[in-house]
Amino acid sequence: MIKGAFVGTVEAPSKVILFGEHAVVEGYGAISMAVDLRTRGKIFESEKDIVINLKDLGRSLTLDIENIPKLDLKNYNSGVKYVLCAIKSIVNYLKDRGYEDFKPFKLDISSDIPISCGLGSSASVVATTIKSFLSTNAISIPKKELCKICFSVEKEVQGRASITDTATVIYNSVLKIKNSNDFEVLKGTKLYKLLKGCHFLVVHVEKRKKKTAELVKEVAEHPRKEEIFRSIGKIVDKVEEVSTWEELGCLMVKNHELLRELGVSTSKIDKVVELGSRYGYGAKLSGAGGGGIVIILTDEDRREELLKSLKELEVLDVFECKVGMKSENQKG
């Protein structure tokens, strides 16, 4: 073995939630779409231990393989908990199924996904970490099992989570989340065909002050959450019936208004949603909120006016995204 020899790369995409965030945590529906902004895990040989370099955080973890099942996440700061919990979860999952003698490796993790803005960077890094461990040990498990493990990591770190983000980055497609345990890949459906023709802009409006874990906890304590979740659930049910971009955009705005009532929007997010409605078919915040991203269903005839108005608002970044296509940065 050449010490530190490069072995290979594992990747996972990011995601946007088109409809249903927060309500989906309590079993309502959601519709999500993978986005081609990716987390990469570069795997190298290692003589002993698992060494994980989190390039975007400037942090490095060295793990004695024997001690991984007993890792206590409370001893680590929040920034590394998703990756640590991911490693611990896959080791325990495999040990429970008779696997042992896991190989040491070094893993460099880096990502083009803006962290903590609603693009599912946590789900993407969890999937990348677990897929890297499996790849190093030449073990493959069914995608559904991979989803369950990745979801359990988000739930353990956040306290509350749905299957949306992890299933979407693992299946790398457009998903309809049906309830807390079940989803379907929408490929070939009427909605998928409509979405395939859509042009979306993902606008990173502003940095969030809170992590998803805090935001979902606050929403869980909202006095009107059940009433608002029911209304969001009704919107999600309507989405599969729409036939035009106008109808889709209108439902996005209605969903956004309900997220505002949940208290997860901000004034700048609302301004961008208003621009998305003025120069496009509609828009809404996406992900846990509290700042972060807005997704806009654009009208290509008014795209330049929209981009000019976004520039005047001094948003952080603008990415073009289309179903199944590479995302391109559009910030002038």
Ligand SMILES: Nc1ncnc2c1ncn2[C@@H]1O[C@H](COP(=O)(O)OP(=O)(O)OP(=O)(O)O)[C@@H](O)[C@H]1O
């Ligand atoms: N490239 C990365 N390297 C290491 N850790 C990362 C990376 N990207 C995300 N994380 C972890 O995920 C956390 C952000 O997760 P969080 O759920 O708050 O935001 P998000 O997943 O981007 O947004 P949302 O959950 O709303 O889609 C970071 O604080 C860090 O712990």
Ligand SMILES: C[C@@](O)(CCO)CC(=O)[O-]
């Ligand atoms: C806010 C939320 O609905 C989406 C976060 O991207 C949380 C979850 O579904 O796990």
Ligand SMILES: [Mg+2]
């Ligand atoms: Mg997340």
